[in-house]
Amino acid sequence: MNILNQIGEVVIPGLLIVFMALVILIFAVWVMGRIFSAKKKTDKPAPQASKQAPAPAVPAAKAAASAPVVASGISGETVAAISSAVACYMEESAPGVSYAIRSIGRPRESRPVWGFAGMQQNTRPF
Amino acid sequence: MIAQIADAFAALAAESGIVNMTWGNLLMILVSFVLMYLAIGKGFEPLLLIPIAFGMFLVNLPMAGVMDPPVLNLRLLQAGEELAMGETLQFIDGIAYAVKQEVGGLLYYLYQGVKLGIYPPLIFMGVGAMTDFGPLIANPKSFLMGAAAQLGIFIAFIGALLLGFTGPEAGSIGIIGGADGPTAIFTTTKLAPHLLGSIAIAAYSYMALVPIIQPPFMKLLTTDKERTVVMEQLRPVSKTEKVIFPILTTVVVALMVPSATPLIGMLMLGNLFKESGATDRLSKTAQNELLNIITIFLGTTVGATANAATFLTARTLGIVVMGLCAFIFGTIGGVLFGKVMYKFSGGKVNPLIGSAGVSAVPMAARVSQKVGAEYDPGNFLLMHAMGPNVAGVIGSAVAAGVLISTLSKYI
Numbered sequence: 001m002n003i004l005n006q007i008g009e010v011v012i013p014g015l016l017i018v019f020m021a022l023v024i025l026i027f028a029v030w031v032m033g034r035i036f037s038a039k040k041k042t043d044k045p046a047p048q049a050s051k052q053a054p055a056p057a058v059p060a061a062k063a064a065a066s067a068p069v070v071a072s073g074i075s076g077e078t079v080a081a082i083s084s085a086v087a088c089y090m091e092e093s094a095p096g097v098s099y100a101i102r103s104i105g106r107p108r109e110s111r112p113v114w115g116f117a118g119m120q121q122n123t124r125p126f
Numbered sequence: 127m128i129a130q131i132a133d134a135f136a137a138l139a140a141e142s143g144i145v146n147m148t149w150g151n152l153l154m155i156l157v158s159f160v161l162m163y164l165a166i167g168k169g170f171e172p173l174l175l176i177p178i179a180f181g182m183f184l185v186n187l188p189m190a191g192v193m194d195p196p197v198l199n200l201r202l203l204q205a206g207e208e209l210a211m212g213e214t215l216q217f218i219d220g221i222a223y224a225v226k227q228e229v230g231g232l233l234y235y236l237y238q239g240v241k242l243g244i245y246p247p248l249i250f251m252g253v254g255a256m257t258d259f260g261p262l263i264a265n266p267k268s269f270l271m272g273a274a275a276q277l278g279i280f281i282a283f284i285g286a287l288l289l290g291f292t293g294p295e296a297g298s299i300g301i302i303g304g305a306d307g308p309t310a311i312f313t314t315t316k317l318a319p320h321l322l323g324s325i326a327i328a329a330y331s332y333m334a335l336v337p338i339i340q341p342p343f344m345k346l347l348t349t350d351k352e353r354t355v356v357m358e359q360l361r362p363v364s365k366t367e368k369v370i371f372p373i374l375t376t377v378v379v380a381l382m383v384p385s386a387t388p389l390i391g392m393l394m395l396g397n398l399f400k401e402s403g404a405t406d407r408l409s410k411t412a413q414n415e416l417l418n419i420i421t422i423f424l425g426t427t428v429g430a431t432a433n434a435a436t437f438l439t440a441r442t443l444g445i446v447v448m449g450l451c452a453f454i455f456g457t458i459g460g461v462l463f464g465k466v467m468y469k470f471s472g473g474k475v476n477p478l479i480g481s482a483g484v485s486a487v488p489m490a491a492r493v494s495q496k497v498g499a500e501y502d503p504g505n506f507l508l509m510h511a512m513g514p515n516v517a518g519v520i521g522s523a524v525a526a527g528v529l530i531s532t533l534s535k536y537i
Contacts (some may be wrong), residue, residue: 003287010297011280014528018276021382021524022269022517030264036367081321092362 071105077105138479142411146188150434158183158429161331170334174307174425178327181233181429193237193430197229237427240322243315245424247392248306252417253308253519254396255409257487259371261513264360267467268479268510272517274463275483276525278303278456282448283529289444293536294318297529299445302329303452303524305336305486311428312389313526317533323431324442335497336489339450340457344497347461352468353501355476357510368401379524386527392519456484460514482511485518 070079082104090099145227145301158179199212203222209215213224239245262268266325284299291299294317301313302325310329314322314345332339345353372394380387465482476500482490494511 003284006287006293006296007284010283010293010532014280014525014532015277017383018521018524019270019273021379022273022521024378024382025375025520026266026269028378029263029269029371032367032370032374033263033361036364040364060273091321100440 068101069103069105074101074104074106135270141189143188145317147394148188150438151186151188154186154432154434154437157182157187161327164334171330173421174330175334177422177425178330178429181426182323182327182432183429184426185430185433186235190231190438191431192233194231195234197228199226199228200224201226233427233430236423237430239420239423240311240427241315241319243312243388245420246312246315246356247388248420249308249417249424250389250523251392251396251399252412252414253487254372254393254398255400255413255417257393257397257400257516257519258512259397259516260363260368261360262516263363263367263371265510265513267475268483268513269517269520271460271463271465271480271483271514272485272521273483274480275456275460275485275514275518276521277454277459278305278409278484279456279522279525279529281455282452285451286444286448289448291444292318294533295321297533298325299448300452301325301522301526301529302332302445302449303456303484304328304518304525305333305453305456305484305490306519306522307333308424309389309485309522309526311424311521313529316530317537321441322434323433323437324445324493325449326428327432328446332449332453333486333489336453336486337493338491340454340481340484340493341497343454343457343483344461344478344493347458348465348477350501352465352477353498353507355468355473355477355506356502357476357507358474360509365401365403369398372397372401375520376444379520379527383524383527383531385530386523389523389526393519393523453484457481459520460484476505476507476510479507479511479514483490483514483518483521485515485522487519488512489516490518491515 068079083101086099086101090097129489161175161179161182165172165179184190200218201224203209203215203224206223209224210226213226216223216225232441279300279302281300282303283296286299287293298310298314298318298321301310304310307326307330311322311326315324318325340445376387376391376394378392396409396412399405399412460480460483461477462480464475464477465477467480468477476498478494479491482494484490491508491511491514493507495506498505498507
């Protein structure tokens, strides 16, 4: 078999099959994405969504108007960081839903998180 | 008495490694030291290069026999003759033979996992358990860059044919461009097992050198404007989508290219362990203990195939050159397709992420991020580059399947 035959037999069909397989996957993943996006939309309560859709900035404004109760020892920067994290999370998980941060405080723990992590690491082998 | 002692020493000396050392062995031992230095001193893929280099070192120590196959000695048994120590009696076609079996070297037995194509799919399972296909699901168009970056495989295939390699050998050399060690090893064991040592070493060495090989071509082929494109944030992907994806991909690839099923099937099984959330223990085992054990076995035995007699040939040089071409053209293919997508998307796609399509997860994606950050430090391309990067793993497995199915008839 000469070189040209091998190129004809391997290179062109090879590249075509690689592209075809991946194009089919693109289509399949795209269809899957559409189905799940549509499902997500239908799962949301429709009236609530329509009420809040026109004014996405309102909840933020409201939240800013009624400042959260902050426990002593928590700095303004920490409050800002927590508020942005909550905003990012809410934007992703429930876009358009109104929310307000009413208070920021430290959770009561029987064992500190770092202590618990250390204990887990030390006892995992057993 | 003195003569006997002298004879004993002479016999020991004749069987010692020092007397039997050849220049080839010495050179290969030096190469193994260089690889160890690169791995330990420079941090180039140490998890792979150390076992490979040490396997190479061991196999080139003369008379150690770590890769020797088992030997079956048959001795025709004369009438009335007794069996010697360690011999067993066997009748073959009614004739009595004294049979003595000498066991092979340790690495010979471990190598059977490579030879039979067992280790690479198991490594893929671990890779699957560590991979997040989320960026690819969020932006499925990334698959195209993963496909375009396989161009290097086919260009290197043509180059290897022109250098005089046979079709199956050229296919094994081309797959170095898949930038995926297990895929390269899997394909080579099927098509050209005699080239396994050189191809595996070339593949892993170039994977370690991705941060050096890719950037010049990425910069050469893109403009400043293209390199500074800030891509839109990817949509969040639900857990259900992540669970369905491995099953869907396995169905599509296995039906289109059945010979890629061991690789894709195990990759997706590992991913299903991770994404299902119900098999946390299996996922952890696949991505830690199992992957580490297989890496040790695979690396050491692949290195042990590089003995001086088979490695120090002009063909190895050809493999090294073609392997480099495969990586370069893979990068070029990915970046050029990235430019096409940049045009068609109205400037929304940064072509730098195309180079990540060569696989080499996650190194190639990191290179896209690093080059992008050189021109705009606030531009985070990593997550976008992970899409083509993991698409490249699937693409190279599909390409491997195509090469195996089209070329295995010429073996």
